[in-house]
Amino acid sequence: MSEKNSSEKARNIVLVSTDGELINLARGAIASGDKETLTIIQKPIGEVISSVRDMDAQILVLDMDASVVAEFEHLQKIKRMAPKNTPIIVISHAFSPAAARIFIQLKVADFLVKPVQTSDLVRACNNSVKANTEEAQVDPQFLCFMPASGGVGTTTVALEAASILNTHGQKLGRSTCVVDLNFQHGSCAEYLDIEPRFDISEIENAPERLDRQLLDVMLSKHQSGLSVISAPNQPSEMRTFKPALVVRLLDLVSAYFDNVVIDLPRIWFPWTQTVVAGSDRLFLVADMTVPSIRHSKRLIEAIEEKIGKQSAPQVIVNRMDMRNNNPAGLNAKDVEDALEGYFAGGIPNNYGLVRSAVDRGMTLQAIESNNNVTEALSGIILENEEQNEIRSINEKAGGLLSIGKQLFKRKAG
Ligand SMILES: Nc1ncnc2c1ncn2[C@@H]1O[C@H](COP(=O)(O)OP(=O)(O)OP(=O)(O)O)[C@@H](O)[C@H]1O
Numbered sequence: 242m243s244e245k246n247s248s249e250k251a252r253n254i255v256l257v258s259t260d261g262e263l264i265n266l267a268r269g270a271i272a273s274g275d276k277e278t279l280t281i282i283q284k285p286i287g288e289v290i291s292s293v294r295d296m297d298a299q300i301l302v303l304d305m306d307a308s309v310v311a312e313f314e315h316l317q318k319i320k321r322m323a324p325k326n327t328p329i330i331v332i333s334h335a336f337s338p339a340a341a342r343i344f345i346q347l348k349v350a351d352f353l354v355k356p357v358q359t360s361d362l363v364r365a366c367n368n369s370v371k372a373n374t375e376e377a378q379v380d381p382q383f384l385c386f387m388p389a390s391g392g393v394g395t396t397t398v399a400l401e402a403a404s405i406l407n408t409h410g411q412k413l414g415r416s417t418c419v420v421d422l423n424f425q426h427g428s429c430a431e432y433l434d435i436e437p438r439f440d441i442s443e444i445e446n447a448p449e450r451l452d453r454q455l456l457d458v459m460l461s462k463h464q465s466g467l468s469v470i471s472a473p474n475q476p477s478e479m480r481t482f483k484p485a486l487v488v489r490l491l492d493l494v495s496a497y498f499d500n501v502v503i504d505l506p507r508i509w510f511p512w513t514q515t516v517v518a519g520s521d522r523l524f525l526v527a528d529m530t531v532p533s534i535r536h537s538k539r540l541i542e543a544i545e546e547k548i549g550k551q552s553a554p555q556v557i558v559n560r561m562d563m564r565n566n567n568p569a570g571l572n573a574k575d576v577e578d579a580l581e582g583y584f585a586g587g588i589p590n591n592y593g594l595v596r597s598a599v600d601r602g603m604t605l606q607a608i609e610s611n612n613n614v615t616e617a618l619s620g621i622i623l624e625n626e627e628q629n630e631i632r633s634i635n636e637k638a639g640g641l642l643s644i645g646k647q648l649f650k651r652k653a654g
C-alpha cells in the first residue's frame with residue numbers, strides 16, 4: 242500500500258540488527274517492491290562501519306544498545322561515513338536523557354524504543370525522508386463511533402464523518418480509512434457498495450501474520466478515495482476475536498493512514514476498551530428518544546468508570562428535531578440539558594438523502610454537496626482540525642520527529 246509514497250521512486254531502507262523479532266517486524270512493515278526495498282544486515286552496528294558507503298541506503302535503521310558507550314562511537318563513525326543527508330533512525334531497548342541528547346547532537350532523524358510497533362517504524366521512515374517538507378506525517382487521528390442504541394445511524398454518521406475527513410484531508414495530502422469493527426454483520430461495505438475483503442478467518446489465530454502486504458489485499462477502496470476495512474458478513478456464526486487481532490489491525494492501519502474512523506458494534510467485546518482508550522475522539526451516537534438518551538448516559542458512565550474522564554465521550558444526536566415546541570416528544574433543549582457537558586451536536590433527519598446515498602453506494606456529500614447532514618457533522622468533526630494543523634506545524638518545527646511514540650499501544654495501555 243502506498244498511500245503516502247505514491248509519488249516517490251523506490252527507496253532502499255537498510256536495517257542493521259541481530260534482533261530476530263525486530264527483523265520480522267520490519268519485514269512485515271516494509272514490503273520490498275517497486276516503491277521501496279528492505280535490506281537486512283544481520284550484524285552488530287560496529288561491524289558495518291566500513292561498508293556503510295556501499296550500502297546505497299536511502300534510510301539507515303540501526304539497532305543499537307544505547308546504554309553502551311562504545312555503541313555511540315560506532316554510531317558517530319557510521320554517521321560520518323554515510324553519504325550526507327542519509328537519515329538515520331536508531332532503535333534501542335532503552336535510552337536515557339543523556340543518550341537522547343547525543344542523538345540530537347548527532348542529528349539522528351528519529352529514535353524508537355523497543356518493543357517497536359509497525360506504525361512507529363513506518364512513520365519514522367516516512368518522516369525521516371520528508372522531515373523538511375510539508376508532507377511530514379502527523380500522528381494518526383482515531384475517531385470512534387459507538388452506538389448508544391441499535392439502528393440510530395452510527396454507520397451513516399461514521400461513514401459521512403470519514404467522507405468529510407477524506408475531502409478535507411486530501412487537500413493536505415492526508416489519507417483516511419474506515420475500519421468496520423462490526424465483524425459479524427457490518428454494513429459499511431454495503432452502504433458504499435464495495436466488496437468487503439477483510440478475511441478474518443485467515444488471521445484470527447495468528448494476528449502477527451497480518452502485515453502490510455496482507456492488509457493491502459484486504460483493503461477495499463471506494464470511488465471517493467476512502468479506504469475501507471470490512472469483513473464479509475457471517476450472519477449465522479457467533480464468533481469472538483482476540484484483542485490482539487484488533488490491536489494489530491489498528492496499529493497497522495495507523496501506520497499508513499492519517500485519519501482512522503472506527504464503526505464500533507453495540508456489544509462490548511473484550512477489545513472494546515482498548516479501542517476506546519486508544520481513540521482521540523469518541524462519539525456516542527444516539528437518536529432523539531428518551532431510551533436512547535438514557536442509554537447514552539449509561540454508556541458514558543461505564544466508559545468513564547473503565548477508562549477515566551480523559552476518554553471524553555461526546556454524544557451526537559442523530560435525526561434531531563431542533564424545535565423547542567414539540568408537543569409529542571423531546572425538545573432540543575431537553576436533550577441538551579440531559580446530556581449537559583457531553584452533547585456534541587445534532588444531525589438533522591434527512592431520510593431521502595440518506596436512502597439515496599446507501600442505494601447508490603455514495604457518500605452524502607457526493608449526492609448533494611451542501612446538504613444539512615454533512616454540514617452539521619462537519620461542524621462537529623472539523624472542530625479540532627485547526628488545532629491539529631497548528632500542532633502538526635509545531636511538530637515539524639521541533640527538530641526530532643517522533644520520540645518513540647508507540648501511539649496506539651501507549652494510549653490503549
Ligand atoms: N440523519 C438521518 N436522517 C434520516 N435517516 C437516517 C439518518 N441517519 C441514518 N438514517 C437511516 O437510519 C437507518 C439506520 O442507519 P444505520 O444503519 O446507519 O444505523 P446503525 O446505528 O449503524 O445501525 P446498526 O445498529 O444496524 O449498526 C438507515 O435506514 C438509515 O438510512
Ligand SMILES: [Mg+2]
Pocket residue numbers: 395396397428
Ligand atoms: Mg451500523
